[in-house]
Amino acid sequence: xxxxxxxxxxxxxxxxxxxxxxxxxxxxxxxxxxxxxxxxxxxxxxxxxxxxxxxxxxxxxxxxxxxxxxxxxxxxxxxxxxxxxxxxxxxxxxxxxxxxxxxxxxxxxxxxxxxxxxxxxxxxxxxxxxxxxxxxxxxxxxxxxxxxxxxxxxxxxxxxxxxxxxxxxxxxxxxxxxxxxxxxxxxxxxxxxxxxxxxxxxxxxxxxxxxxxxxxxxxxxxxxxxxxxxxxxxxxxxxxxxxxxxxxxxxxxxxxxxxxxxxxxxxxxxxxxxxxxxxxxxxxxxxxxxxxxxxxxxxxxxxxxxxxxxxxxxxxxxxxxxxxxxxxxxxxxxxxxxxxxxxxxxxxxxxxxxxxxxxxxxxxxxxxxxxxxxxxxxxxxxxxxxxxxxxxxxxxxxxxxxxxxxxxxxxxxxxxxxxxxxxxxxxxxxxxxxxxxxxxxxxxxxxxxxxxxxxxxxxxxxxxxxxxxxxxxxxxxxxxxxxxxxxxxxxxxxxxxxxxxxxxxxxxxxxxxxxxxxxxxxxxxxxxxxxxxxxxxxxxxxxxxxxxx
Ligand code: ADP
Ligand code: MG
Numbered sequence: 001x002x003x004x005x006x007x008x009x010x011x012x013x014x015x016x017x018x019x020x021x022x023x024x025x026x027x028x029x030x031x032x033x034x035x036x037x038x039x040x041x042x043x044x045x046x047x048x049x050x051x052x053x054x055x056x057x058x059x060x061x062x063x064x065x066x067x068x069x070x071x072x073x074x075x076x077x078x079x080x081x082x083x084x085x086x087x088x089x090x091x092x093x094x095x096x097x098x099x100x101x102x103x104x105x106x107x108x109x110x111x112x113x114x115x116x117x118x119x120x121x122x123x124x125x126x127x128x129x130x131x132x133x134x135x136x137x138x139x140x141x142x143x144x145x146x147x148x149x150x151x152x153x154x155x156x157x158x159x160x161x162x163x164x165x166x167x168x169x170x171x172x173x174x175x176x177x178x179x180x181x182x183x184x185x186x187x188x189x190x191x192x193x194x195x196x197x198x199x200x201x202x203x204x205x206x207x208x209x210x211x212x213x214x215x216x217x218x219x220x221x222x223x224x225x226x227x228x229x230x231x232x233x234x235x236x237x238x239x240x241x242x243x244x245x246x247x248x249x250x251x252x253x254x255x256x257x258x259x260x261x262x263x264x265x266x267x268x269x270x271x272x273x274x275x276x277x278x279x280x281x282x283x284x285x286x287x288x289x290x291x292x293x294x295x296x297x298x299x300x301x302x303x304x305x306x307x308x309x310x311x312x313x314x315x316x317x318x319x320x321x322x323x324x325x326x327x328x329x330x331x332x333x334x335x336x337x338x339x340x341x342x343x344x345x346x347x348x349x350x351x352x353x354x355x356x357x358x359x360x361x362x363x364x365x366x367x368x369x370x371x372x373x374x375x376x377x378x379x380x381x382x383x384x385x386x387x388x389x390x391x392x393x394x395x396x397x398x399x400x401x402x403x404x405x406x407x408x409x410x411x412x413x414x415x416x417x418x419x420x421x422x423x424x425x426x427x428x429x430x431x432x433x434x435x436x437x438x439x440x441x442x443x444x445x446x447x448x449x450x451x452x453x454x455x456x457x458x459x460x461x462x463x464x465x466x467x468x469x470x471x472x473x474x475x476x477x478x479x480x481x482x483x484x485x486x487x488x489x490x491x492x493x494x495x496x497x498x499x500x501x502x503x504x505x506x507x508x509x510x511x512x513x514x515x516x517x518x519x520x521x522x523x524x525x526x527x528x529x530x531x532x533x534x535x536x537x538x539x540x541x542x543x544x545x546x547x548x549x
Pocket of ligand 2: 373
């Protein structure tokens with residue numbers, strides 16, 4: 001927790017001025033309130049008994065001015081803290097979004113996307129609330145409370161001592177309920193993220209649910225999650241309310257005891273009515289400060305939970321840009337020397353050695369699950385080998401700036417990534433300068449231009465979630481065109497023939513050959529071999545040359 005707290009506080013580095021100003025304004029708030037009880041005492045002990053209406057009016061006017069000064073300082077404080085908190089939370093959000101872009105594959109493999117999403121969206125909101133409560137409730141409430149306690153001691157030490165007897169009770173209650181609130185909040189967070197995941201599942205896998213006629217079962221599952229969320233959110237809200245109500249009542253009991261003992265003091269002429277009334281007014285001001293502090297506690301507990309949850313995200317930046325060599329393009333070729341790798345599961349790549357020369361067209365064959373995609377992930381720098389070296393132009397891949405390196409590689413992943421948007425946006429993603437002509441030429445090479453031209457809106461047709469439905473093969477060709485548009489030094493096609501017939505696949509391979517781009521094509525179809533310069537086979541986690549088998 002300490003580590004996460006210091007990480008969080010470091011985000012306030014740029015806000016030192018505002019935080020300092022906020023603390024200063026808190027002091028102004030405190031000092032504006034403190035004299036009020038003393039002035040009231042003066043009014044009751046002097047102005048009233050002496051019939052001094054001028055002193056009465058002056059006293060009450062001063063009280064009014066002090067109250068106004070207090071609220072103005074509090075308003076200004078709110079303005080300053082809002083600016084500090086909102087800019088800080090915006091910075092944290094920017095950082096988290098950027099971290100999630102640069103996080104390693106290993107990190108993504110160990111976390112689920114919906115959880116990361118809910119952290120970035122919801123937990124940052126809770127951090128925001130925590131900071132607000134801290135700066136506008138806990139700190140001012142505590143400072144004002146301490147100041148008022150001093151005034152109370154000055155006004156009537158015996159009464160204050162009696163009042164202080166309720167403190168252990170307040171503390172004990174706070175401790176006991178604080179632990180329970182914390183536990184409840186954790187359950188509530190878990191239930192909330194399960195509910196959020198459930199809704200995403202229904203949205204994402206709508207088709208699967210319908211095809212499997214699993215509507216009723218799915219609904220029952222979702223209703224269970226909704227029910228759990230209902231009870232935990234009700235219990236959390238209830239506990240928070242009960243917590244502040246009980247604490248408030250303890251304060252009221254304290255007030256009644258003060259009136260009783262103070263009243264007895266007045267009856268026995270130990271103290272004056274003025275002292276009792278001013279003590280009581282100061283006590284009420286103290287109660288509001290204490291209530292302010294109490295109300296902030298559940299929010300702060302919640303924020304600290306979120307902070308602990310967010311810390312791993314702050315810390316995972318394993319593949320962020322560092323001091324790496326710039327990548328100037330592929331000149332000679334790629335080599336794997338004695339490369340081994342495992343995911344920590346039973347599968348492993350062992351002692352993989354291979355060479356791919358520039359301009360070569362290489363096929364990679366192997367049964368499903370033999371490690372073809374894993375090999376490509378290593379080549380793309382998504383994972384690091386446990387042994388051996390991957391070299392690009394004889395230099396270790398790990399020394400290169402991976403973003404620059406990947407910019408020179410076109411990849412068709414096994415599942416083509418098409419996002420909701422127009423066909424043009426999908427084709428030119430990441431390429432700000434691709435011209436219309438280039439896009440169309442590339443689509444011709446990939447045998448998809450005619451199809452796109454015949455759509456009602458051509459290249460501006462919407463595809464993806466809410467746009468026109470396109471087939472797997474059409475997606476595949478759009479994704480190949482996108483990969484080629486960046487004029488890569490190396491193109492990797494991971495099972496293009498999943499959705500394309502043999503003739504179309506061969507056509508595309510021949511077109512890429514003409515472009516002179518180095519290519520790795522993963523396939524099950526051995527009939528591609530005559531069209532390749534080299535064929536590699538993965539078997540039992542090791543790579544062999546087809547000819548040596
Ligand atoms: P192929 O592409 O040849 O079908 P993959 O390289 O995708 O095979 O997978 C090889 C093996 O590694 C499989 O047994 C698969 O279950 C496992 N695997 C793939 N990705 C991961 C991962 N992120 N974490 C753990 N195991 C994985
Ligand atoms: Mg694969």
